[in-house]
Amino acid sequence: MDISFDNVSYTYQPNTPLEHQALREVSFTIQSGSFVCIAGHTGSGKSTLVQLINGLLRPTEGKVKVGDFSLTSNKNHSVRDLRKNVGIVFQYPEHQLFEETVKEDILFGPRNFGVTVSDEQLHQVIEHVGLEPSILEKSPFEISGGQKRRVAIASVLVLEPKVLILDEPTAGLDPTGEQQIMKLFQRLHREKDMTIMMITHDMEHALNYANHMLVFEQGRLMLEGNPTNLFSNGDYLETIGLGLPEAIKLINEVKRLTGLNISYDRHSIEDIAVQLSNWAKAGGGQ
Amino acid sequence: MIQFSQVSYQYPNQSDWVLKNIDLTINQGEWVSLIGHNGSGKSTLAKLINGLLRPSEGEVMVGGVELTDENLWDIRRNVGMVFQNPENQFVGTTVIDDVVFGLENMGLSRKDMQYRVDESLELVGLSRYKYREPFNLSGGQKQRLAIASVLAMLPNIMVLDEATTMLDSKGGEELVNTMNRLHKEQQLTMISITHDMKEVLMADRVIVLKEGSVWFDGKPVELLQKDLRIEEVGLLPPFVVKLTNALKKRGITFKEEPLNIEELVKQLWIYRSTT
Ligand SMILES: Nc1ncnc2c1ncn2[C@@H]1O[C@H](COP(=O)(O)OP(=O)(O)OP(=O)(O)O)[C@@H](O)[C@H]1O
Ligand SMILES: Nc1ncnc2c1ncn2[C@@H]1O[C@H](COP(=O)(O)OP(=O)(O)OP(=O)(O)O)[C@@H](O)[C@H]1O
Ligand SMILES: [Mg+2]
Ligand SMILES: [Mg+2]
Numbered sequence: 001m002d003i004s005f006d007n008v009s010y011t012y013q014p015n016t017p018l019e020h021q022a023l024r025e026v027s028f029t030i031q032s033g034s035f036v037c038i039a040g041h042t043g044s045g046k047s048t049l050v051q052l053i054n055g056l057l058r059p060t061e062g063k064v065k066v067g068d069f070s071l072t073s074n075k076n077h078s079v080r081d082l083r084k085n086v087g088i089v090f091q092y093p094e095h096q097l098f099e100e101t102v103k104e105d106i107l108f109g110p111r112n113f114g115v116t117v118s119d120e121q122l123h124q125v126i127e128h129v130g131l132e133p134s135i136l137e138k139s140p141f142e143i144s145g146g147q148k149r150r151v152a153i154a155s156v157l158v159l160e161p162k163v164l165i166l167d168e169p170t171a172g173l174d175p176t177g178e179q180q181i182m183k184l185f186q187r188l189h190r191e192k193d194m195t196i197m198m199i200t201h202d203m204e205h206a207l208n209y210a211n212h213m214l215v216f217e218q219g220r221l222m223l224e225g226n227p228t229n230l231f232s233n234g235d236y237l238e239t240i241g242l243g244l245p246e247a248i249k250l251i252n253e254v255k256r257l258t259g260l261n262i263s264y265d266r267h268s269i270e271d272i273a274v275q276l277s278n279w280a281k282a283g284g285g286q
Numbered sequence: 287m288i289q290f291s292q293v294s295y296q297y298p299n300q301s302d303w304v305l306k307n308i309d310l311t312i313n314q315g316e317w318v319s320l321i322g323h324n325g326s327g328k329s330t331l332a333k334l335i336n337g338l339l340r341p342s343e344g345e346v347m348v349g350g351v352e353l354t355d356e357n358l359w360d361i362r363r364n365v366g367m368v369f370q371n372p373e374n375q376f377v378g379t380t381v382i383d384d385v386v387f388g389l390e391n392m393g394l395s396r397k398d399m400q401y402r403v404d405e406s407l408e409l410v411g412l413s414r415y416k417y418r419e420p421f422n423l424s425g426g427q428k429q430r431l432a433i434a435s436v437l438a439m440l441p442n443i444m445v446l447d448e449a450t451t452m453l454d455s456k457g458g459e460e461l462v463n464t465m466n467r468l469h470k471e472q473q474l475t476m477i478s479i480t481h482d483m484k485e486v487l488m489a490d491r492v493i494v495l496k497e498g499s500v501w502f503d504g505k506p507v508e509l510l511q512k513d514l515r516i517e518e519v520g521l522l523p524p525f526v527v528k529l530t531n532a533l534k535k536r537g538i539t540f541k542e543e544p545l546n547i548e549e550l551v552k553q554l555w556i557y558r559s560t561t
Binding site for chain 2: 012013017018039040041042043047091092094142143144145146147150167168171172173174175176177178179201203241242243246247249250253254257258269270272273274276277279280281282283
């Protein structure tokens with residue numbers, strides 16, 4: 001499903017003293033099957049944006065299109081079919097856990113949409129997010145923060161949505177868990193052609209997994225493009241303080257101190273090690 | 287000073303021991319990173335420090351006294367805790383109310399109170415949001431508010447349970463630096479639960495939990511340099527360590543282990559000059 005925003009603005013609590021415009025005239029198009037990272041400072045409108053994609057919020061102005069679905073301010077048509085195709089993992093997992101047991105929570109979505117899930121599928125999704133089957137009978141309120149995050153991810157993945165929206169899905173995961181879950185998203189993207197839109201503050205994710213990046217600043221789309229290209233001309237990203245991935249910092253530092261150009265397209269650790277060791281072994285420094 | 291002697295903990299009606307025989311002393315003015323895999327017991331340990339939970343076995347002492355029902359409130363005033371989910375600590379209907387709430391009953395003058403509220407909101411960058419509703423803030427703004435409410439109380443001990451996970455790189459760094467400054471200026475004890483290895487490297491000491499027991503307790507550098515199997519506890523080596531290892535495999539030798547990108551490039555430069 002292609003996703004497009006056409007001049008979309010969104011205002012919270014309009015015509016009250018607390019009125020706040022969170023998005024301003026945002027336009028972009030994402031092709032079906034993309035892996036997109038969304039970045040921007042605290043409060044720049046990222047969570048607002050993704051909630052417009054599955055109809056949790058309706059645009060104040062402009063039009064959002066997701067596949068054949070159109071969302072505008074005044075249309076009141078059902079978003080049920082849209083939600084079945086567009087799964088969203090919220091920024092705080094607590095916002096989507098409310099049943100008595102973890103198992104009930106994971107089965108909530110499928111029941112709601114009339115989809116049956118076998119025990120085998122249930123165990124598989126639990127395993128994919130790195131949890132033990134024994135967690136299924138526990139209360140979602142009596143598990144650790146990282147375990148809650150994993151359950152929230154499982155409860156969305158079990159529906160196998162065509163579009164997967166992730167709002168900081170790795171916050172609170174331990175590093176090996178983070179790697180495991182990122183690899184899982186990558187596999188779903190490659191094998192099932194899932195479209196992934198992921199909000200993240202971790203620029204490593206953008207560089208290593210995404211093929212497109214959107215950067216927001218105070219409700220406006222400031223920059224978009226291929227992450228490697230954006231990072232290799234990274235002045236803007238650096239000045240606004242979103243940080244650069246470690247590999248890019250290293251490439252820049254090597255260039256600054258030694259004049260050696262390491263290719264931005266070959267930023268894996270192995271590739272960098274080959275280029276750097278060849279240079280170091282060649283000798284001849286002052 | 288915080289002391290745990292032979293502390294074990296079991297949640298009510300559960301058979302598993304979540305913490306097992308923990309012995310720890312954390313001195314006033316130390317900055318400790320507490321890390322470990324998901325479910326290893328970090329948040330549980332934090333809640334034992336401020337008396338939200340009581341040990342099933344063993345003893346927890348804060349400032350030389352054991353926690354009792356009588357001194358609970360005094361101890362909580364000394365131990366500021368930022369919870370893993372900031373929403374769990376919101377009490378006010380506006381941002382400013384939320385910070386003020388913690389300061390009530392502290393016997394502060396109106397002027398002092400106002401000063402502390404303004405200063406802490408300024409420190410976390412929320413001055414413009416004073417009259418907003420805490421639950422309608424963005425994810426990162428919520429974390430900032432939770433930190434401000436605790437900072438305003440000027441506690442001796444700050445326990446931060448993954449308090450900056452949703453901040454962008456610059457925002458997160460700025461807050462960690464602010465905390466570091468307070469820690470130095472005011473001899474503030476900092477216990478910071480995190481999964482961020484860069485933050486861990488800034489601490490004086492790192493404690494690693496594995497399945498409810500202490501797996502490592504020492505200097506952050508040692509954790510990376512000793513040949514420990516850190517994957518076992520859910521950790522991965524940082525970029526610089528991985529790259530250093532990949533270079534060593536290709537025959538490059540290092541006089542000292544580089545801990546950041548600048549050091550690594552400098553050492554390569556030296557290697558090249560002497561080859
Ligand atoms: N329900 C609401 N009512 C009023 N204002 C809101 C509401 N929800 C969000 N906002 C405001 O809209 C702006 C954008 O919020 P949003 O949650 O989209 O930010 P974000 O980019 O996701 O930030 P973060 O990285 O901190 O999660 C923020 O300034 C926020 O305070
Ligand atoms: N309220 C509770 N009731 C019963 N068990 C709990 C409760 N809270 C946590 N647990 C269990 O206790 C263990 C330790 O949880 P804790 O929250 O201390 O872990 P943590 O190290 O903070 O993990 P994370 O990195 O995921 O936040 C976990 O196995 C968890 O499932
Ligand atoms: Mg958000
Ligand atoms: Mg925790």
